[in-house]
Amino acid sequence: MVEITQSTVVTPSEETPKHNIWLSNLDVVAARGYTPTIYVYPSTGRKDFFPVDALKAALAKALVVFYPLAGRLNRDPETGRPEIDCTGEGVILFTASLDATLDDFKDFAPSAEMRKKLVPVADSADPPxxxxxxxxxxxRCGGVILGFAIHHYTFDGRGASLFIKTFSAFARGDVGTIPSPFFDRTLLRSRSPPSISFDHSDYTPKIFQSKAHSSTSAQVVCANLKLTKEQIHSLKNLAGGERVSTFRAVVAHVWKCTCIARGLASNVETQLLLPVDLRGRFKPPLPPTYIGNPTMRTKAVAKVEELVSNTLEYGANLIQRAVDNITDEFGRSLIDHLESMDLEALCKRGAMSNTSLMAISWLSVPMYDADFGWGEPILMARAQMYGSGYVYLSRVPAMDGGISVIVGLEPDSMQCFKKILYEEIEEKIL
Known part of the structure; x- marks a missing residue:
């Protein structure tokens, strides 16, 4: 049982700019609501381990740099469009105690129960x-868990990692190398006049609102599966060799195993949804410290029979082609296309069909760069997944090249999936 011992509002340690931040079309159609993440730290045995007053002071300084986080999500009074109102009101920090030890988190998997224990829950994610x-x-063992609930309109995973890096640097007193975040989202305004040069019919809510064969958050179980460096190497060889990225090789394998575990009919069409970071794809590229959601999703599609019966290289090539389609012009065309749509209706997502899978890569994001003065976390993960069919890939520093694959699936599919995920690798090796 978790016990909240204190709550306080932490405001920026200095005066911050007071203005509104316009949200781009890509921001408004991003995943709505709060992203719940946890960072787990083992105790050093010292009595002054993770003092809460030092954490508050570091947060107050970090909120000067990332001042939009101290604001509120509101609406433009004329258009009703969501926007970030940089008010400097601050962030609520809760302190809590939990009768548990680090051993209880050894095989951590996201769940609604974990989210309720470790991450604050807001009454609503809608403005205000x-x-x-x-x-x-x-x-109980002295370890500490930091649980963040950050509204997705604020930034994507790359932006979140930059904030955590900044926050932890202030806690360590090492602020010499903190890069400045770039908050101007007007770089992603639609063009005038709009120029829609591609088909963007995929950008509809339908793939997230299929009533048949769909799963809600109450019908999902999650597993945190590990792949060693050697297993990844084997998958790469099966997918076309070392030229194939870890993401392509692993996700092609997960996609294939998911279709088998779900028992999908051979003639059914399955789709793999892939969020793509546009920072480096726009011309000119966005600033590397751009804060927002400069991402769009693409998809790879195949008949189940073709995906399952072919080699892993077949699926890996489908993934590569889907990602290669995302260019500067494609991204700009999508932004223009979204200009005429009801963006908030578009981002109200229900459950995905069980023929769909979405794979998110955190492999290139330094999620473990979060040393608050007591070493890096031994675990960083989402606290909860909101539906079935989501896959997250992230590095695990302690695994020497290995990765974590966090998967959310329907309860009647998970056991089979976990079994064949490893069996398929071992069989191909033999």
Whole structure:
């Protein structure tokens, strides 16, 4: 049972700019609501381990740099469009205690129960609401878990990692190398007049609102599966050799195994949804510290029979072609296309069909760059998944080249999936 021992509002340590931040079309159609993540730290045995006052002071300084987080999500009074109102009101920090030890998180998998224990829950993610909440939970063994709830309109995973890096640097007193975030999202305004040069019919809510064969968050179980460096090497060889990225090789394998575990009919069409970071694809590229959601999704499509019966290289090539389609002009065309749509209706997502899978890569994002003065976390993960069919790939520093594959699937599919994920690798090796 978690016990909240204190709550306080942490405001920026200095005066911050007061203005509104316009949200791009890509921001508004991004995943709606709060992204719940946890960072787990083992105790050093010292009595002054993770002092809450030092955490508050570091957060207050970080909120000067990332001042939009201290604001509120509101609406433009004329258009009703969501926007970030940089008010400097601050972030709520909860401190809590939990009768648990680090051993209880050894095989951590996201769940609604974990989210309720470790990450603050907002009454609503609709305006007006806070941009961020934080909970520091101290375990019986002395370990600490930081649980962040950050509104997705604020930024994507890359932006989140830059904030955590900044926050932790202030805690360590090492602020010499903190890069400045870039908050101007007008770089992603639609063109005038719009120029829609591609088919963007995929950008409809239908893939997230299929009533038949769909799963809600109550019908999902999650597993945190590990792949060693050697297993990844084997998958790469099966997918076309070392030229194939870890993401392509692993996701092609996961996609194939998911179709088998779900028992999909051979003539059914399955689709793999892939969020693509556009920062380096626009011309000129966006600033590397651009804060927002400069991402769009693409998809790879195949008949189940073709995906399952072919080699892993077949699926890996489908993924590569889907990602290669995303260019500067494609991204700009999508932004123009979205200009005429009801963006908030578009981002109200229900459950995905069980023929769909979405794979998100955190492999190139330094998620473990979060040393608050007591070493890097031993675990960083989402606290909860909101539906079936989501896959997250991330590095695990302690695994020496290995990765974590966090998967959310229907309960009647998960056991089979976990079994064949490894069996398929071993069989191909033999």
């Amino acid at each position: 609401c806070a941009m961020m909440m934080l909970q520091m939970t101290r375990l």
